[in-house]
Amino acid sequence: MARSINHNANTGALPDFRNFGILLRILLVVNGVAMLAALLQVRSVVQWPAQFTENAALVEPLLILSLLVLAATEGVLRRLSYPAAIFAVVAIELGLTVVLHAASRTWFFVEMHSLPRWLLIVALTTGMLLVYFDLRGRALSPALSEARLQALQARIRPHFLFNSINAVLSLVRQSPRRAEAALEDLAGLFRALMADNRELTPIAREVELCRQYLDLEQLRLGDRLQVEWHTENMPPDALVPPLSLQPLLENAVYHGIEPSEKPGTVSINIYAARDRLHVVLRNPYRASGNHHSGNKMALANIRERLQLHFDVAAELTTKVGEDTYEVRIVMPYVKARQP
Amino acid sequence: MSGPLRVLIVDDEAPARSRMRDLLADVSAVLPVEIAGEAANGREALRLAQSGEIDVVLLDVRMPGMDGIEVAQHLQKLELPPAVIFATAYDAYAIRAFDLHAVDYLLKPIRAARLQEALSRAVHNIAPAAALRDLQQAPRACLSAAERGKVHLIPVEEVLYLRAELKYVTVRTAAREHLIEESLTRLEEEFGEIFVRVHRNCLVARAAIRGFEREGGESGEGPWRVVLADLEERIPVSRRQQHLVRELAR
Numbered sequence: 001m002a003r004s005i006n007h008n009a010n011t012g013a014l015p016d017f018r019n020f021g022i023l024l025r026i027l028l029v030v031n032g033v034a035m036l037a038a039l040l041q042v043r044s045v046v047q048w049p050a051q052f053t054e055n056a057a058l059v060e061p062l063l064i065l066s067l068l069v070l071a072a073t074e075g076v077l078r079r080l081s082y083p084a085a086i087f088a089v090v091a092i093e094l095g096l097t098v099v100l101h102a103a104s105r106t107w108f109f110v111e112m113h114s115l116p117r118w119l120l121i122v123a124l125t126t127g128m129l130l131v132y133f134d135l136r137g138r139a140l141s142p143a144l145s146e147a148r149l150q151a152l153q154a155r156i157r158p159h160f161l162f163n164s165i166n167a168v169l170s171l172v173r174q175s176p177r178r179a180e181a182a183l184e185d186l187a188g189l190f191r192a193l194m195a196d197n198r199e200l201t202p203i204a205r206e207v208e209l210c211r212q213y214l215d216l217e218q219l220r221l222g223d224r225l226q227v228e229w230h231t232e233n234m235p236p237d238a239l240v241p242p243l244s245l246q247p248l249l250e251n252a253v254y255h256g257i258e259p260s261e262k263p264g265t266v267s268i269n270i271y272a273a274r275d276r277l278h279v280v281l282r283n284p285y286r287a288s289g290n291h292h293s294g295n296k297m298a299l300a301n302i303r304e305r306l307q308l309h310f311d312v313a314a315e316l317t318t319k320v321g322e323d324t325y326e327v328r329i330v331m332p333y334v335k336a337r338q339p
Numbered sequence: 340m341s342g343p344l345r346v347l348i349v350d351d352e353a354p355a356r357s358r359m360r361d362l363l364a365d366v367s368a369v370l371p372v373e374i375a376g377e378a379a380n381g382r383e384a385l386r387l388a389q390s391g392e393i394d395v396v397l398l399d400v401r402m403p404g405m406d407g408i409e410v411a412q413h414l415q416k417l418e419l420p421p422a423v424i425f426a427t428a429y430d431a432y433a434i435r436a437f438d439l440h441a442v443d444y445l446l447k448p449i450r451a452a453r454l455q456e457a458l459s460r461a462v463h464n465i466a467p468a469a470a471l472r473d474l475q476q477a478p479r480a481c482l483s484a485a486e487r488g489k490v491h492l493i494p495v496e497e498v499l500y501l502r503a504e505l506k507y508v509t510v511r512t513a514a515r516e517h518l519i520e521e522s523l524t525r526l527e528e529e530f531g532e533i534f535v536r537v538h539r540n541c542l543v544a545r546a547a548i549r550g551f552e553r554e555g556g557e558s559g560e561g562p563w564r565v566v567l568a569d570l571e572e573r574i575p576v577s578r579r580q581q582h583l584v585r586e587l588a589r
Contacts, residue, residue, distance in 0.1 A: 159401075162428035163352070166447040170358035220352045261351075261380060261403045 014077055014085050015133040017070040019332075021311025026067065026129060033125050034059045058118070062100050066093060086130060093126045094119055140308060160217075160250065167220045182219055185212040189246075197242040200309060202336050203270065203277070204236035206245050210268070213246055217253050225257050226265040233271035237336040240277070241305045247298045248281050248327050256283030256325060277333045285325035299327070306331060343371035344458060345392060349384040349410065350399040350426070355447065359397060359426075365451040370459055381405030381480075382492065385413055389489055393421040395461045397445075400427040408433075409479045412471045413492065416485040422461040433474065440470030478529050482510055484517040493517055495533060499547045499567050500574060501526055503540040513569040535587070537565055538577040551576070551584045 015022045038052040039045075069092055070077070077085045101115050164186060171179035192209050207229075218225050245268075252266045264284040271278050299316065306314040306329065314331035346363060350356045356377050363372050375393050378384035380402060388396060396414065400407040411423045425444040427433055437444045443457050443466075481492040497512045503523040510517040527534065527542055534542035547568045554561030554575075563584045564573040576584060 158429040162447050163355070166358055166428065166449075167352065167354035169448050170354035170361070173361055174357070220354055222353055258401075259403050 013082060013134075013137055014089070014130075015137070017067070017074045017077075019311055020313045022133070023067060023071075024312065025132075027063065029129055029132070030059065030063050030125060033121075033128075037121065058100060058104055062096055062122070065096055065100065069096065089130065090123060090126055093122050097122045157250065157254065159254075163220055164216050167216075171219075178219075182216060185216050188212045189216070192243065192246075195242070199242070200239035200334065201242040202236060203234060203238045203240045203245075206240055206242065207231060207234070207270070209243075210246050210249050213249060214253075214266075217257075221253075221257060224260070224263045225253065226263055228265055228267040230267065230269040230271075235272045235277070235333065235335070238272060238277045239334040239336055240279075240331065241302075241309050244302050244305065244329065245279060245281075247302060251298055251327075252281060252283035252325075256285055260284065260286065272333050275333050277329075277331050279329040279331075281327045282324050284323060285320065286323065302329075343367075343373040344462070345373050345375040345394045346458070347375050347384065347387055347393045347396045347421070348377045349379075349381070349396060349402075349407070351379055351402040352399075353379075355399065355426075359449070362449060362451050362454050366455045366458065370455055372458065381407070381410040381413075384410055385490060385492065388414055388417065388421060392419075395422045395424060395458060397424050397426055400425050400430060400433055400444075405480045406477070408471060408474045408476075409481070411466060412468070412475070412479070413481070413483040413490055415468055415471070416483050416490045418485075418488040423466055424457050424461055432476065436470075436474045440467065440473065442466045442470055442474070472525075475529070478533070482517075482519055482521075484510065484519045486517075491517060495530065496546075498534075499544055499570055501534065501542040511570070511572075535583065537580050537583060538575055539579075541574055543567065543574055545587070548587055551587075 017023070034055045035052055038055050039048055041055075042048050042051045070089070073088075073092070077088055080088060097118055098115065101118055164182075168179050168182045168186070171182060189209065189212055214225070214227050218227075249266065249268070256266065257264045267282045269278075269280040269282075299318065303316045306316060310331050314329065316327065316329045319326040319328070348356050348359045348363075350359065356379075360374060360377075363374055366372055375391050376387040378387055381404060384396065384398070387393070396411075398407040398410060402410075407425055407427075411425075414420050414423060425433075425437065425442065426447055426449065427444060428447040434444070434446075436442075443461065445453060445457060479495065481494050482498065484491045484493065493510055493512060497514075499511045499513065501523060502509045502511070504518075506520070507518040508521055508523055508526065510519055523540065523542060527536060530542075533544060533546070535545050537543050543565055544567075547570075548565055549568050550566045551563045552566055552573070554564055562578065563576040563581060565576060566573060
């Protein structure tokens with residue numbers, strides 16, 4: 001069945017309670033509510049901080065406990081239908097409130113407001129947050145389908161396509177077998193470009209794609225293009241946004257290798273360290289005054305897609321050295337689910 | 340024209356040159372052509388163009404070191420400049436400019452029929468110098484001087500100063516002087532980042548400036564002069580440009 005481009009797969013989904021960006025947002029909103037509540041409770045503004053501290057005595061333990069429980073039950077919640085998951089989250093929150101309220105009476109000796117009022121506040125805040133995350137998910141969802149389009153637009157310079165076809169044509173008569181292989185690479189590359197690129201893909205596949213791309217470039221550039229892969233410590237099952245590496249290589253070749261008469265080396269280093277996946281790419285670079293805007297566009301595009309997928313947990317940085325250019329992507333090490 | 344058309348292939352990518360050879364072989368069935376040489380970069384192309392009689396140069400636009408547009412400009416300094424046909428895979432800017440100036444170009448991948456068409460009218464079609472100047476996007480890598488029918492390339496980074504004479508511009512390097520037929524104003528526009536105007540008739544390489552001294556010794560009140568690396572000669576700084584002494588003497 002053909003899926004329309006505007007197909008919106010969003011039927012409501014819980015936020016990822018293990019994502020740092022989501023956690024940060026929850027922390028901010030809940031504390032904001034606590035501050036507002038404190039402001040309403042006090043007679044004079046001078047008492048505001050004191051009242052907030054008092055509220056915090058119950059709010060903060062509840063908040064931290066909630067986040068821990070939600071992160072721990074993330075896997076279970078994810079398997080429930082959206083309404084059931086909502087019900088479960090609200091139930092967890094109310095349950096925790098009852099427990100903590102009782103505990104605060106016996107252990108903290110803090111004068112708390114009546115339990116029903118706390119339950120109401122917790123239920124409202126939880127509901128508000130869930131509505132917020134749902135709306136945010138909906139807002140980002142078109143962005144994700146647009147990411148596919150962007151991926152396509154930012155990808156593959158026409159320059160590369162036509163030069164590659166030209167190179168393949170030169171092989172057709174002399175070495176038909178190499179021409180075959182090159183056309184297969186080209187087909188593979190375009191299949192990847194035209195795929196639905198909304199879902200994360202295993203890094204091993206992205207690396208495969210990059211090798212196909214580099215083989216094609218090597219065909220044209222010969223010895224001028226040297227490639228160094230360091231993938232010994234790469235977890236092949238790590239998930240990355242599709243086409244997050246190939247465009248960077250294209251930049252490296254276009255800006256680092258092609259403008260130079262001398263051979264240059266593009267090095268790619270991929271490794272996992274402490275639950276983070278690092279991708280480091282280096283290419284020779286000569287400050288030549290005229291900067292191409294194409295480079296920035298590709299970087300902005302990848303940065304945006306990293307943000308769509310990983311929020312603040314991923315970052316892309318660039319470093320201009322004496323004669324090298326370095327791009328580093330650090331993102332959460334998300335493992336592919338076993339089928 | 341007698342004999343086959345003598346063609347020089349210039350492209351930095353080996354497969355592209357090989358493809359051009361195949362195409363020329365196909366074309367030769369209809370239009371007598373002969374491959375006079377192949378070059379992988381601009382300098383090599385110029386060397387070959389001077390040593391042999393070349394009718395047409397098939398010139399890739401995007402090449403490292405010296406791009407095709409610049410090569411074409413240097414080729415024009417030859418006594419009998421060859422016709423030039425540009426080849427490019429994709430370059431929206433260049434294509435618009437080519438069309439604007441009616442400069443012939445081929446789009447890669449090139450078709451044999453299109454190549455034949457371009458070759459058959461190439462001999463009558465020499466790109467105007469003004470068109471090439473317009474096409475030049477980045478500053479050239481070299482200046483070129485015609486000397487006894489030969490083209491002499493002067494890498495821009497070797498130039499110490501450029502001084503306008505009556506009809507020419509003197510290009511001074513540590514080794515010697517050259518005369519080129521260009522306007523100082525246009526050179527200043529093109530190489531504004533590399534040279535600075537110290538006098539109405541003189542551009543000095545910023546990187547070569549070693550200091551400033553006053554005419555008539557340290558204590559003198561005479562006008563300032565520029566001291567350049569590897570050069571005895573001193574270049575006077577005009578009264579209007581005295582402020583440069585403070586800005587550059589650091």
